[in-house]
Amino acid sequence: MLRNNLPPATEPAGLNLAVIGAGPVGLTLALQAAQALPGARVSLFDARPADKDVSGDPRTLALSLGSVQLLQRLDAWNAEAAQRILEVHVSQQPPSLPALLGAWMPEPEVRIRAIDEAVPMLGAVLSYGAIVAPLQRVWLAAAAREPQRLATRFGTPVAAMKPVAGGVEIDAGIAERFDLAVVAEGGVFSDQLRKGVSHDYRQTAWVGTVQLANPRPGVAYERFTRHGPAALLPLKDGRAGLVWCVPSDDDPVAELTEPQRLAVLNTVFHAEVGALTALSPLKRFALGLNAERSLTDGRAVRIGNAAQTLHPVAGQGLNLGLRDAFELVRALGSSQDVDAVLRRLEWKRGPDRWAMIAATDFLARSFTWQVPGAGAARGLGMVALQKLRPVKSALARQMMFGSR
Structure with missing residues (x-):
């Protein structure tokens, strides 16, 4: 801390x-x-x-x-410009664990809340x-x-x-x-020039903002999909910052029009997010470790x-x-x-x-693995993390303050 x-x-x-x-x-x-x-x-x-x-x-x-x-x-x-993050909701897009273990298993998700960690916020956007x-x-x-x-x-x-x-x-x-x-x-x-530890993930991040029909102020969403992670960061006025990661070699976003991109995004996130009603022009960035x-x-x-x-x-x-x-x-x-x-x-x-x-x-490499059951293993880990409160709290502290 x-x-x-x-x-x-x-x-x-x-x-x-x-x-x-x-x-x-x-x-x-x-x-x-x-x-x-x-x-x-x-x-x-x-x-x-x-x-x-x-x-x-x-x-x-x-x-x-x-x-x-x-x-x-x-x-x-700048407190007036900031949107506090009060909850982080991480989930995995089907097909995932339920498809393999049966409908009785809930969709994998992890919820980290500021109130559970006795802090005023997890962070801010x-x-x-x-x-x-x-x-x-x-x-x-x-x-x-x-x-x-x-x-x-x-x-x-x-x-x-x-x-x-x-x-x-x-x-x-x-x-x-x-x-x-x-x-x-x-x-x-x-x-960048390549440094001592470097890896090109051959992934692209599409970045912009979306408008939510029924926003939940202070809630950040991350969704693991078969293409890569997608995230919504809460902003003012019912908007959210979008980070949408997809493979660079077979980019499913590049050739889409803005209405088509919005339609696809409405199938990506957890049902709790609700409808996305508008999308800004998106910019793209290559992703890698350097x-x-x-x-x-x-x-x-x-x-x-x-x-x-x-x-x-x-x-x-x-x-x-x-x-x-x-x-x-x-x-x-x-x-x-x-x-x-x-x-x-x-x-x-x-x-x-x-x-x-x-x-x-x-995490970045896991989306490129062609290993049967990799998504299911990630889902199992999320289910376990949600149930193991001390482990989840330790992860939250790591995200808030780093290793101490």
């Missing part, structure tokens, strides 16, 4: 920190470092110009409760712009108050980065030396999508990146030995990071 208070700042005197990438993870790290490491100089680099308005970016993202708490402590939480805009506003205000310590280098793409004795040299028009560089600029799977074996390389650290790009089946990629940022700044605030901090960071982040990589990779 992310703790309410950071430890007293004892960071290396005069630490000169570069943060590359002003998306949600980079901004969070830069802002947290500015607040928790008062002796550090922080320079935030990004290729986009500072006057580019990001508030209208409609991409839908799910934040865990731990991520919400972190943004609240940074005074960068909001747009990319509604996450980045408040973070950027708070950062720019902090930089205006302390221009000698906090530098905003927007519109300044980093062309190269190389190790030097006791630090990193960054070329962003001119060569500058920093004690530590944090790369938080990852992009999407299709645009992860660094190590977060650190000398005095350079990669976090967020720069460290690991995951399948969206569990919706945990951004949350994992925010935990990377939190733990790095907390570690820098507890020791004056940067190299020791980086060694401990690798050890500290390993269980959370690799557990999430393994879980999402297993």
Whole structure:
């Protein structure tokens, strides 16, 4: 769990920190470092110009409760734009277990509810712009108050980065030396160079929004189908964010018109969802796993999508990146030995990071297995999980706060 208070700042005197990438993870790290490491100089680099308005970016993202708490402590939480997640309903589309074991067996499903975990919410859903805009506003205000310590280098793409004795040299028009560089600029799977651990799932995510006839506020749905997982994330005004994963080689969505896509979607989700009455234009993204074996390389650290790009089946990629940022700044605030901090960071982040990589990779690959009974086995697991309350609660805590 992310703790309410950071430890007293004892960071290396005069630490000169570069943060590359002003998306949600980079901004969070830069802002947290500015607040928790008062002796550090922080320079935030990004290729986009500072006057580019990001508030209208409609991409839908799910934040865990731990991520919400972190943004609240940074005074960068947009509560009005967020839709709380109060329940997550996971089910499997027939034919599945009932077809094999008889009609007496209910359709496999798992329900995780905030009330059962004694928390106000499991997380929240909001747009990319509604996450980045408040973070950027708070950062720019902090930089205006302390221009000698906090530098905003927007519109300044980093062309190269190389190790030097006791630090990193960054070329962003001119060569500058920093004690530590944090790369938080990852992009999407299709645009990335392949890392040490990489796998193309040959799946496509179709992303957009739908309108629900009878919405249940605060309920997120995930549906396992024979093509792949599909999810609905609750939004305001009876809408939901859609993530619809299908095989890339035999894509059943690409050639459909929007009315046809809506008709198909109305056969995909659990009956509880009800009718989907409207569908936005959809965008598609290639899906794969692309992860660094190590977060650190000398005095350079990669976090967020720069460290690991995951399948969206569990919706945990951004949350994992925010935990990377939190733990790095907390570690820098507890020791004056940067190299020791980086060694401990690798050890500290390993269980959370690799557990999430393994879980999402297993689920993503399971939809491509041509093994008889694979769907039935997944259904049996869901039935067991629903009945084993302590195990389900442990999973909920993992999703909310990561491994601790």
